[in-house]
Amino acid sequence: MEKRNTKQKEKIIKILSRKENHIHPTINEIINLVSKEDKTIGQATIYRQINNLVQDNILKKIPTKDGFHYDIKTDLHSHFICQKCNRLIDLYDSNYQKIINELQNKYSLNIIEANIILYGICEECNDKV
Numbered sequence: 001m002e003k004r005n006t007k008q009k010e011k012i013i014k015i016l017s018r019k020e021n022h023i024h025p026t027i028n029e030i031i032n033l034v035s036k037e038d039k040t041i042g043q044a045t046i047y048r049q050i051n052n053l054v055q056d057n058i059l060k061k062i063p064t065k066d067g068f069h070y071d072i073k074t075d076l077h078s079h080f081i082c083q084k085c086n087r088l089i090d091l092y093d094s095n096y097q098k099i100i101n102e103l104q105n106k107y108s109l110n111i112i113e114a115n116i117i118l119y120g121i122c123e124e125c126n127d128k129v
């Protein structure tokens with residue numbers, strides 16, 4: 001049982017790690033992606049495995065206005081969500097850690113997790129106006 005569990009977990013990680021799947025999928029999108037490749041992994045198992053992966057910090061759960069999205073990239077970055085095309089874009093910037101450190105010191109906090117989400121209109125949608 002344990003062995004099977006590990007195998008399913010590895011399979012899900014493999015599927016989500018593919019470049020074309022770096023779309024910050026929702027749980028329903030993950031179920032579609034996994035079922036397309038492996039029909040033997042049931043929905044309940046996928047739910048359970050995804051929760052385990054989040055707990056193990058392999059997968060990051062991003063709470064957005066429209067529900068949860070999942071991110072295989074757990075390094076520090078923020079997200080931009082286009083309110084026209086609903087695209088979720090990764091924003092990397094070396095200043096995040098600096099800002100977090102400054103806030104920690106300023107307010108005497110121990111910041112464990114950061115979820116920075118910015119909403120607006122993306123470049124492509126802006127050009128269409």
Ligand SMILES: [Zn+2]
Nearest residue numbers: 082085122125
């Ligand atoms: Zn857009």
Ligand SMILES: [Zn+2]
Nearest residue numbers: 071073079090
């Ligand atoms: Zn991301």
